[in-house]
Amino acid sequence: MNQPDVLQEVDLHQLKVTDAFLGEYQRLVRDVVIPYQWDALNDRIEEADPSHAIENFEIAAGRKDGEFYGMVFQDSDVAKWLEAVAWSLCQKPDAELEKTADEVIELVEAAQCEDGYLNTYFTVKEPELRWTNLAECHELYCAGHMIEAGVAFFQATGKRRLLDVVCRFADHIDSVFGPGENQIHGYPGHPEIELALMRLYEVTDNPRYLNLANYFVEERGAAPHFYDSEYEKRGRTSYWNIHGPAWMVKDKAYSQAHEPLALQQTAIGHAVRFVYLMAGVAHLARLHKDEEKRQTCLRLWDNMVQKQMYITGGIGSQSSGEAFSADYDLPNDTVYAESCASIGLMMFARRMLQMEADSRFADVMERALYNTVLGGMALDGKHFFYVNPLEVHPKTLSFNHIYDHVKPVRQLPAEHRPRADLAGPLYLYSAAGCPLRASVRRQ
Amino acid sequence: MNQPDVLQEVDLHQLKVTDAFLGEYQRLVRDVVIPYQWDALNDRIEEADPSHAIENFEIAAGRKDGEFYGMVFQDSDVAKWLEAVAWSLCQKPDAELEKTADEVIELVEAAQCEDGYLNTYFTVKEPELRWTNLAECHELYCAGHMIEAGVAFFQATGKRRLLDVVCRFADHIDSVFGPGENQIHGYPGHPEIELALMRLYEVTDNPRYLNLANYFVEERGAAPHFYDSEYEKRGRTSYWNIHGPAWMVKDKAYSQAHEPLALQQTAIGHAVRFVYLMAGVAHLARLHKDEEKRQTCLRLWDNMVQKQMYITGGIGSQSSGEAFSADYDLPNDTVYAESCASIGLMMFARRMLQMEADSRFADVMERALYNTVLGGMALDGKHFFYVNPLEVHPKTLSFNHIYDHVKPVRQLPAEHRPRADLAGPLYLYSAAGCPLRASVRRQ
Numbered sequence: 001m002n003q004p005d006v007l008q009e010v011d012l013h014q015l016k017v018t019d020a021f022l023g024e025y026q027r028l029v030r031d032v033v034i035p036y037q038w039d040a041l042n043d044r045i046e047e048a049d050p051s052h053a054i055e056n057f058e059i060a061a062g063r064k065d066g067e068f069y070g071m072v073f074q075d076s077d078v079a080k081w082l083e084a085v086a087w088s089l090c091q092k093p094d095a096e097l098e099k100t101a102d103e104v105i106e107l108v109e110a111a112q113c114e115d116g117y118l119n120t121y122f123t124v125k126e127p128e129l130r131w132t133n134l135a136e137c138h139e140l141y142c143a144g145h146m147i148e149a150g151v152a153f154f155q156a157t158g159k160r161r162l163l164d165v166v167c168r169f170a171d172h173i174d175s176v177f178g179p180g181e182n183q184i185h186g187y188p189g190h191p192e193i194e195l196a197l198m199r200l201y202e203v204t205d206n207p208r209y210l211n212l213a214n215y216f217v218e219e220r221g222a223a224p225h226f227y228d229s230e231y232e233k234r235g236r237t238s239y240w241n242i243h244g245p246a247w248m249v250k251d252k253a254y255s256q257a258h259e260p261l262a263l264q265q266t267a268i269g270h271a272v273r274f275v276y277l278m279a280g281v282a283h284l285a286r287l288h289k290d291e292e293k294r295q296t297c298l299r300l301w302d303n304m305v306q307k308q309m310y311i312t313g314g315i316g317s318q319s320s321g322e323a324f325s326a327d328y329d330l331p332n333d334t335v336y337a338e339s340c341a342s343i344g345l346m347m348f349a350r351r352m353l354q355m356e357a358d359s360r361f362a363d364v365m366e367r368a369l370y371n372t373v374l375g376g377m378a379l380d381g382k383h384f385f386y387v388n389p390l391e392v393h394p395k396t397l398s399f400n401h402i403y404d405h406v407k408p409v410r411q412l413p414a415e416h417r418p419r420a421d422l423a424g425p426l427y428l429y430s431a432a433g434c435p436l437r438a439s440v441r442r443q
Numbered sequence: 444m445n446q447p448d449v450l451q452e453v454d455l456h457q458l459k460v461t462d463a464f465l466g467e468y469q470r471l472v473r474d475v476v477i478p479y480q481w482d483a484l485n486d487r488i489e490e491a492d493p494s495h496a497i498e499n500f501e502i503a504a505g506r507k508d509g510e511f512y513g514m515v516f517q518d519s520d521v522a523k524w525l526e527a528v529a530w531s532l533c534q535k536p537d538a539e540l541e542k543t544a545d546e547v548i549e550l551v552e553a554a555q556c557e558d559g560y561l562n563t564y565f566t567v568k569e570p571e572l573r574w575t576n577l578a579e580c581h582e583l584y585c586a587g588h589m590i591e592a593g594v595a596f597f598q599a600t601g602k603r604r605l606l607d608v609v610c611r612f613a614d615h616i617d618s619v620f621g622p623g624e625n626q627i628h629g630y631p632g633h634p635e636i637e638l639a640l641m642r643l644y645e646v647t648d649n650p651r652y653l654n655l656a657n658y659f660v661e662e663r664g665a666a667p668h669f670y671d672s673e674y675e676k677r678g679r680t681s682y683w684n685i686h687g688p689a690w691m692v693k694d695k696a697y698s699q700a701h702e703p704l705a706l707q708q709t710a711i712g713h714a715v716r717f718v719y720l721m722a723g724v725a726h727l728a729r730l731h732k733d734e735e736k737r738q739t740c741l742r743l744w745d746n747m748v749q750k751q752m753y754i755t756g757g758i759g760s761q762s763s764g765e766a767f768s769a770d771y772d773l774p775n776d777t778v779y780a781e782s783c784a785s786i787g788l789m790m791f792a793r794r795m796l797q798m799e800a801d802s803r804f805a806d807v808m809e810r811a812l813y814n815t816v817l818g819g820m821a822l823d824g825k826h827f828f829y830v831n832p833l834e835v836h837p838k839t840l841s842f843n844h845i846y847d848h849v850k851p852v853r854q855l856p857a858e859h860r861p862r863a864d865l866a867g868p869l870y871l872y873s874a875a876g877c878p879l880r881a882s883v884r885r886q
Binding site for chain 1: 760761762763764767768769771772774776777836838839842843844845
């Protein structure tokens with residue numbers, strides 16, 4: 001194992017970016033994006049569809065009456081805002097912003113259940129359905145984002161309040177999932193918890209978080225298949241049906257769960273899920289000194305970068321499923337290549353670089369950053385371009401339905417639209433890599 | 444008006460094709476396709492999904508008990524088989540085949556209602572819903588195909604029996620549709636009746652058929668919109684819902700009914716509908732000496748051929764809606780370009796040639812014939828390739844969903860799949876230009 005112990009990350013408190021280009025982006029996020037998204041989370045942006053994200057927490061905390069509103073993964077917007085604030089505070093202290101964040105953290109803590117559980121969708125709307133639909137309902141995905149926020153806020157400010165909240169939540173998850181007789185032998189439909197648990201392990205040194213991440217990774221794709229057994233157990237109900245009943249349960253490669261990761265040979269399925277998963281696996285391989293997982297990372301990295309990545313650092317060559325296609329199938333015009341996947345690609349690349357200290361990983365990070373990541377946010381910090389085609393003929397877009405996903409702003413693809421009983425707002429992802437509902441003019 | 448009266452069609456009874464290439468296709472259709480499709484219509488092809496087309500007529504005629512089965516336009520398969528038989532008999536008499544056809548014609552006559560109405564779907568399955576859903580249910584489309592069969596059989600054999608049947612049917616339609624107070628002020632969602640009525644006019648010299656064709660063409664796209672009023676009148680029920688409720692009613696350009704034809708500037712919507720419609724309009728313009736309609740034909744022909752046709756004679760550059768896209772949007776790989784649309788293109792071109800006597804129309808016919816039309820049928824006469832992409836990478840087809848329509852055999856696109864209460868068989872179209880259910884191995 002070629003572990004470069006000399007590779008140390010820069011302390012963000014010490015880092016000052018003076019470069020006009022990147023420095024301007026830091027300023028833009030700090031001065032515009034963060035306050036703007038805060039207004040969005042609180043439904044104060046008139047031209048945007050309502051977010052309700054903060055209100056969901058207030059309702060879950062019992063501070064307000066009302067119904068849950070939004071996507072099943074609405075909570076992650078709040079988590080991602082908190083993480084963005086954390087890194088911003090490293091760069092430039094801001095007492096007022098920190099106070100606002102502290103209040104949000106207090107609210108999040110108040111919404112946490114007695115046993116450590118934390119998710120406003122299930123707490124408010126379907127408390128009896130907790131942990132019954134991992135394949136489809138983003139429960140561990142939201143947990144992962146909040147864990148990341150807790151870690152970041154601790155690293156940035158030294159404050160432990162949110163870290164303690166997410167440790168309690170992670171401990172709860174560790175009690176629910178595992179090989180034990182009374183535990184769920186499962187894993188998330190949308191990876192994220194794996195990379196989050198590895199970050200939590202790094203700041204806490206608590207091996208149960210590393211072991212839980214390892215459990216989720218190793219259980220993934222095992223037979224008999226967890227998605228099927230939980231589907232039967234809950235009476236064959238399904239949350240998303242746009243591609244047919246329970247399509248997320250059936251199309252297991254969509255979430256890289258069709259077979260154990262050790263057997264997988266190609267980057268496959270939903271591109272964001274793939275790179276989120278692999279970021280966690282690479283982190284785990286390094287800290288667990290797991291040679292098999294390291295080889296898996298190298299193998300799948302090579303397939304992705306050599307045969308399924310665009311020259312722009314875009315990944316996910318098809319709109320259907322926002323997914324990888326096949327080796328060398330890289331259409332320039334119908335490509336999806338969402339900014340979020342390229343952000344996840346940078347996260348995966350960063351873990352590979354920490355593991356291997358090979359410049360080729362840094363090259364991919366740079367390629368994605370300057371093209372598909374930065375290209376996703378307008379210079380005003382309030383408009384986001386989401387997919388990254390390499391060839392567009394604007395006059396044709398509205399005539400040929402193969403381009404339906406090519407929009408001037410992020411719009412949720414069909415498979416992510418909520419059930420009919422939920423509204424279907426437009427969604428944006430912030431350039432910081434976080435799903436954040438933002439100001440989108442209705443089309 | 445430049446009407447070339449000298450242009451006379453060859454009498455098919457006198458025409459002998461000795462060319463090895465085209466002669467072999469005639470032989471193939473006569474010796475293989477027609478008998479094979481006859482077996483298919485009678486559900487005697489083991490590896491094909493059931494057709495039930497002949498049985499539907501037997502049930503409608505009261506000769507058999509049972510339920511209607513198949514697509515709402517199932518009858519057209521029988522009509523197209525009869526027309527193929529007619530042209531084959533011109534070339535080579537075949538007493539046994541003619542006897543079989545005579546029996547089918549007797550059956551069709553027996554299935555005709557007292558008032559002239561003829562459609563097994565509505566007669567057997569939903570008699571009370573006759574003429575309530577022109578936008579979606581192919582009722583006038585099936586009528587048109589049967590009228591064409593009646594005309595062809597008369598022209599080929601001199602026998603009037605089917606011609607009399609379809610005249611009674613056309614007279615019934617003429618009584619139902621029109622500007623009168625108690626008539627329906629409507630027109631078909633899928634054009635076909637227009638070109639069929641013009642053919643019927645040519646053999647009968649009865650001006651009511653020309654006038655009825657003219658009514659359907661002129662009423663098309665008028666405001667307030669017929670699709671909307673019949674939709675309201677029948678209580679907002681919808682037959683096809685795959686693109687959302689009543690999408691065929693809402694997407695009026697799909698069937699060239701978004702505005703009056705005289706105002707339309709581009710080839711638009713479902714490509715087969717467009718060329719079927721225009722074949723009828725060109726025939727009408729010539730015989731009615733209608734300069735405005737002639738200009739419409741020339742204008743839309745030019746747009747189609749100069750800006751929306753492939754070098755192969757393929758039209759319909761997108762799979763969604765099997766439709767035209769926009770000027771110069773001609774992707775090589777995701778194109779639909781179904782064989783049937785190119786057959787319709789030849790039909791339109793033939794009418795234009797009869798009107799203008801300009802070789803450019805013959806050039807397009809030839810281009811389509813040798814590429815997208817003949818290319819649609821395998822040399823064994825039993826397998827059909829339906830879409831005509833110019834670029835295919837076979838290994839990629841099953842990975843990228845933009846190629847879902849590219850199949851080695853004809854498969855109904857999503858928008859043509861029947862309601863859940865009907866089975867969804869695979870469909871083929873014969874190289875004779877007729878929708879015919881054929882032997883398709885289940886995939």
